[in-house]
Amino acid sequence: MRETKVTEELIFKEIVVSLKCDFCNQEYKNNTNDNIEIKDITHFTIEPGYGSRFDTDIFSFDICDKCLKNLINNKKFN
Numbered sequence: 001m002r003e004t005k006v007t008e009e010l011i012f013k014e015i016v017v018s019l020k021c022d023f024c025n026q027e028y029k030n031n032t033n034d035n036i037e038i039k040d041i042t043h044f045t046i047e048p049g050y051g052s053r054f055d056t057d058i059f060s061f062d063i064c065d066k067c068l069k070n071l072i073n074n075k076k077f078n
């Protein structure tokens with residue numbers, strides 16, 4: 001026979017509360033208590049290929065939809 005009891009457990013979780021676009025510095029807030037993606041901003045990680053001048057470098061950045069659209073359309077940033 002197994003005897004059990006209920007205990008309270010304290011759990012810490014890291015939540016992203018804000019993200020800033022690395023191109024225009026616009027800040028986006030996460031007003032929830034969940035670690036969901038903040039919409040309107042995308043995280044990219046780029047690892048240039050072997051032989052590139054950036055070979056072995058890893059670039060990581062956050063970009064808002066407005067700057068992403070400019071990047072895709074090959075326009076200048078603000």
Ligand SMILES: [Zn+2]
Nearest residue numbers: 021024064067
């Ligand atoms: Zn931006």
